[in-house]
Amino acid sequence: MLWIRLGLKELIKNRGFALFFILNLTLGFAGFIAIHSFGRSLNRHLDDNLKNILTADLVVSSNRALEPKDLELINTVLGAKKQQARLISFYTMVRAGQNARLIRVMAIDNFYPLYGKFSLEKSSEIKSIQNTPGVFMTRDTAYVLGLRGKADKNFPITLGSKTFHIADFFVDDPDTSLTAVELAPKIYMGIDQLSDTGLIQFGSRIRYSRYFRFEPDADVPILVNTLRQEYAKAFPGQKRVNIYDSRDVNRRLDRLTRYFTGYMGLVSVVSLFLAGIATAYLFRGYLNLKQQEMAVLMSIGARHHEIWLYLSIQLIILGLIASILSIIISLALVPAFPVIFQGLIPDQVNLRTDPATIILALGLGTIGSMIFCLPVFVRLFAIKPLMLLRGTSDSIKKNTQQSVRQLASIIPGLAAFLLISIFAAGSMKNGIIFVVGFAIALAFLSLIGWLLLSACKRISHTRITVAKIAFRNLFRNKWASLSCFVTIAMGAFLISLIPQIQQGLQNEIVRPEGLKIPAFFLVDIQDEQKTPFIEFMQNQEGELANLSPMIRGRITTKNQQPFRHEVRQSDDRPRRRGGHRLEFNFSYRKDLDVSETIVQGDPLSTTPWNFESKRPFEISVEQSFAERYNIQIGDFLGFEIQGLPFEGQVKNLRKIRWNSFQPNFFLLFQNGVLNDAPKTFLAAISNVPLSKRQDLKNRIVDAFPNVSVIDVTQMAGTLLGITNKLSLSIRFMAWLAIAAGLISIFSIARHEAWKNENQINLLKILGSKFSEIQAITLLEFGFIGFTAALSAILLSYAFSWAVSLYFFDSLWQINLTLSFLILFLTTGVCMFTAFTASRKVMKSKPMRLLENEN
Amino acid sequence: MILELKNICKSFHQPRSGRIEVLNQINFSLDAGETTAVTGQSGSGKTTLLSLIAGLDNPDTGQILLQGEDLCSMNEDRLSRYRAMKIGVIFQQFHLMPHLSARENISLPLEILKQQHIPDRVDGMLINIGLQDRQHHLPGQLSGGECQRVAIARALIIKPALLLADEPTGNLDIKTGEKIAGLLFDLVKKENKTLILVTHNPDLAGQCQTTLKLKQGRLKQDQLEQKNPARENPA
Numbered sequence A: 001m002l003w004i005r006l007g008l009k010e011l012i013k014n015r016g017f018a019l020f021f022i023l024n025l026t027l028g029f030a031g032f033i034a035i036h037s038f039g040r041s042l043n044r045h046l047d048d049n050l051k052n053i054l055t056a057d058l059v060v061s062s063n064r065a066l067e068p069k070d071l072e073l074i075n076t077v078l079g080a081k082k083q084q085a086r087l088i089s090f091y092t093m094v095r096a097g098q099n100a101r102l103i104r105v106m107a108i109d110n111f112y113p114l115y116g117k118f119s120l121e122k123s124s125e126i127k128s129i130q131n132t133p134g135v136f137m138t139r140d141t142a143y144v145l146g147l148r149g150k151a152d153k154n155f156p157i158t159l160g161s162k163t164f165h166i167a168d169f170f171v172d173d174p175d176t177s178l179t180a181v182e183l184a185p186k187i188y189m190g191i192d193q194l195s196d197t198g199l200i201q202f203g204s205r206i207r208y209s210r211y212f213r214f215e216p217d218a219d220v221p222i223l224v225n226t227l228r229q230e231y232a233k234a235f236p237g238q239k240r241v242n243i244y245d246s247r248d249v250n251r252r253l254d255r256l257t258r259y260f261t262g263y264m265g266l267v268s269v270v271s272l273f274l275a276g277i278a279t280a281y282l283f284r285g286y287l288n289l290k291q292q293e294m295a296v297l298m299s300i301g302a303r304h305h306e307i308w309l310y311l312s313i314q315l316i317i318l319g320l321i322a323s324i325l326s327i328i329i330s331l332a333l334v335p336a337f338p339v340i341f342q343g344l345i346p347d348q349v350n351l352r353t354d355p356a357t358i359i360l361a362l363g364l365g366t367i368g369s370m371i372f373c374l375p376v377f378v379r380l381f382a383i384k385p386l387m388l389l390r391g392t393s394d395s396i397k398k399n400t401q402q403s404v405r406q407l408a409s410i411i412p413g414l415a416a417f418l419l420i421s422i423f424a425a426g427s428m429k430n431g432i433i434f435v436v437g438f439a440i441a442l443a444f445l446s447l448i449g450w451l452l453l454s455a456c457k458r459i460s461h462t463r464i465t466v467a468k469i470a471f472r473n474l475f476r477n478k479w480a481s482l483s484c485f486v487t488i489a490m491g492a493f494l495i496s497l498i499p500q501i502q503q504g505l506q507n508e509i510v511r512p513e514g515l516k517i518p519a520f521f522l523v524d525i526q527d528e529q530k531t532p533f534i535e536f537m538q539n540q541e542g543e544l545a546n547l548s549p550m551i552r553g554r555i556t557t558k559n560q561q562p563f564r565h566e567v568r569q570s571d572d573r574p575r576r577r578g579g580h581r582l583e584f585n586f587s588y589r590k591d592l593d594v595s596e597t598i599v600q601g602d603p604l605s606t607t608p609w610n611f612e613s614k615r616p617f618e619i620s621v622e623q624s625f626a627e628r629y630n631i632q633i634g635d636f637l638g639f640e641i642q643g644l645p646f647e648g649q650v651k652n653l654r655k656i657r658w659n660s661f662q663p664n665f666f667l668l669f670q671n672g673v674l675n676d677a678p679k680t681f682l683a684a685i686s687n688v689p690l691s692k693r694q695d696l697k698n699r700i701v702d703a704f705p706n707v708s709v710i711d712v713t714q715m716a717g718t719l720l721g722i723t724n725k726l727s728l729s730i731r732f733m734a735w736l737a738i739a740a741g742l743i744s745i746f747s748i749a750r751h752e753a754w755k756n757e758n759q760i761n762l763l764k765i766l767g768s769k770f771s772e773i774q775a776i777t778l779l780e781f782g783f784i785g786f787t788a789a790l791s792a793i794l795l796s797y798a799f800s801w802a803v804s805l806y807f808f809d810s811l812w813q814i815n816l817t818l819s820f821l822i823l824f825l826t827t828g829v830c831m832f833t834a835f836t837a838s839r840k841v842m843k844s845k846p847m848r849l850l851e852n853e854n
Numbered sequence B: 001m002i003l004e005l006k007n008i009c010k011s012f013h014q015p016r017s018g019r020i021e022v023l024n025q026i027n028f029s030l031d032a033g034e035t036t037a038v039t040g041q042s043g044s045g046k047t048t049l050l051s052l053i054a055g056l057d058n059p060d061t062g063q064i065l066l067q068g069e070d071l072c073s074m075n076e077d078r079l080s081r082y083r084a085m086k087i088g089v090i091f092q093q094f095h096l097m098p099h100l101s102a103r104e105n106i107s108l109p110l111e112i113l114k115q116q117h118i119p120d121r122v123d124g125m126l127i128n129i130g131l132q133d134r135q136h137h138l139p140g141q142l143s144g145g146e147c148q149r150v151a152i153a154r155a156l157i158i159k160p161a162l163l164l165a166d167e168p169t170g171n172l173d174i175k176t177g178e179k180i181a182g183l184l185f186d187l188v189k190k191e192n193k194t195l196i197l198v199t200h201n202p203d204l205a206g207q208c209q210t211t212l213k214l215k216q217g218r219l220k221q222d223q224l225e226q227k228n229p230a231r232e233n234p235a
């Protein structure tokens, strides 16, 4: 009780310190919680989107009907708490009137879709197609099948040996998915109507799928993994089923969200870390001021653990106040996000602060600040009442035991920081990379600071009194100056790192300028239709772009070994499906598209490859494809195209701007390899006014009935909408972090200037002029601020280069304007704070000096 | 015998000037109720000797026995409590807790040591030092002399077996210094305390029963047992 009472009293008496301490911590925590909740909410939103596209949490599919032993295994792993739906899908030719078209049939049960729902013109229920032979389709599909004019319910559609009618039309295409472009339009029918079509027995490419939806708190990735492992155990060496979840729906979007979460995590850790170093710094200063009082308490009988208790209580109270304040602030702030940043956040995002984050904040405030201040606490052991007899606190001597303690005391903080980083970054690996990066930066900046301060000794050999005093102060108070330097530099480093990485992420998200988003995507243009099609398009509105040949084939070998999907265990994310598809589309093109860049290796040779040469031709491989199949430059790949064997060698790795929506291929071959092979063409059409789109689509279908026209407007719109919003919020976060960092720097500078009070008073008494004292202060703080910011910015360049490379595999870019701004602001904040503080001291009575003596 | 020093040596290591022998083979003992002055030139080791007796520092060799217990063999926490119960220290710089009132400063040791009847004992002490009407003032609002009175009260309130003072009047003007010294000696006599007083002031030293003179790290042997004439033959 005594110690609690004393601690409280002490805090009330040191209101200035307490306020700044709380302010810093609150800001850091609030930033952490808000960013964290925001990131999580956004993630949830994207997740839900993806679930809507997949219509389920998890899908098991196979090319044969699932047997009882499959279902038993699935049921044991997934548990009872789930809903399920069935789907059988296959491609077949459909006759409707005069036309025959390739169609994808989706035979569904009453529960499909588990997420989202069909929106139909007459709001028909799925039951209506279960009981009678009816189908749902879009009006576009109907048009493709030859239905012109108004809806015709009796328009007959023959599937196998059975005739169906159109039960209803979709208002929205249920399939504006972000998945790979479908080759054929879909029609939906009841699964019960499938049996007497006669299609099932000889359909070779039928997929039987089960869709599952779990309780909201289920951990789907783990379920997917367990199920896969159980399958591998139960049926070793057999590939019976494909298991996947919403993350597989769109790898690109998943990649994007992963970057985004990573970035948000980084920003939130940075905001926390900034607050952490600022408060630890303030606390250290506070403790330094209190050393004598600790010694007095010890001399009248207080033991070390009591002093420790006395200080912990103060720290815990401050931390608790800060976390409660920050929780209140973020609770108020998070729901305000959509209002404040309208248009910045997708409207539907359900923003909320989850209890886990709140508990984390409380824990951080109390235990966290204790752990973070532990190195400061350890110095307590060095305080001896002996110093009361000796006058100064210089009697604190460092012996080896204390140094060991000091070092050891950093470990819990580091461990806690590591845990938080892992938590915030969402992955072990990234968390460790953050922390190791911070540690390296810290070590590096300390070294630079030490060298600089040593150099101050030389600079101080000057005739100019002001410079002499300023630089002598710096190197005489080496440890104080160094810790100030390192703290400010760390702050500036983190501040300048954020926009650097933001730039990398931005590049990933933002569409390259001058790139047109196509309106349509055309599939299946036959070789002989190529010229007529180009001529046809010349008379139409819209621009034909990227007419690309496409040849299907198989990859048979890699470096003379059978080609197989290599699962890499080291990866911290579970591998996704898609490994066992051995058939791919190949293409060739003279020049790379604007949406492509070579990231490794040399461009493909333009001289046509000669079959007789017996030399392998050159191949360009898409980067993520190369990663997935572990393909490196120089690898030999064996192909089988139209029954003929070929061999090629990888010449370069290519990065494709995934949001370009252009026909792109994983593998591009050297000119001359595929030129004579039978092929079809893919193309994109852009620059079609919205009002003319339907018209153009119909005209293409009329003129080239076999060509599939896919409208990418909606899908591109959705994706670009998301990415634009993300990119805005990323920029906003960067500025938030900068603001928080400047406040930390301000409070550190304020504390330092304040510590200088005695010296300023002394100089004043010794007869220095007001302007001289001010010049000394400005020079001292300007020097520290400037050099700290400069070295921090340079270091951040090196780091952002590494981070961009690792996290975003994007090109490194530096933002000079911003760097100058940070340099200027940091120096400015330091000088301004010191200036105002010294003015305050100058105005105060020299009496303070006398009072400070005792 | 309340205090006994046996063969105390203390030296400091300085990176530049090497080893400085400050105290060399110090031997002496004190009886309960005795008052002793330690004098000597500046730098002769008076404060060092005091800090050893107070258990604030360790000697290189030798033993310090307080009521028969060896201070040097105690661990830190035990020493800290033992010291707090048995030894009161008065500093030249007062060293009051700046955010506690005079009264709170005086009661603090009792609270730390979890003693009984605190308010009564503090009241009594406040009367002794004559600061009843200023008991709620903070140290910043008290004069130097008043601060030192509070410090003396704080040292005495635990009824220590041994009272140590390092230049208690060094920070005060002559008149105030004399007053404070008077108060100190009165209280010591009244409570029958053992006092070791470090001072440069011959008058102050003269008021003690014994004077120990430190010179070049040794107690001057001839004066070791010499009693102060002033005390021997009261005028």
Ligand SMILES: Nc1ncnc2c1ncn2[C@@H]1O[C@H](COP(=O)(O)OP(=O)(O)OP(=O)(O)O)[C@@H](O)[C@H]1O
Pocket: A395, B012, B013, B014, B020, B022, B040, B041, B042, B043, B044, B045, B046, B047, B048, B049
């Ligand atoms: N921590 C230390 N490190 C090194 N030398 C020390 C240390 N403490 C004291 N000394 C040296 O020991 C010697 C004795 O110091 P001490 O403070 O005991 O002298 P003093 O008699 O109290 O002097 P004064 O009358 O000026 O207070 C001095 O020469 C001093 O420089």
Ligand SMILES: [Mg+2]
Pocket: B046, B047, B048
């Ligand atoms: Mg001394």
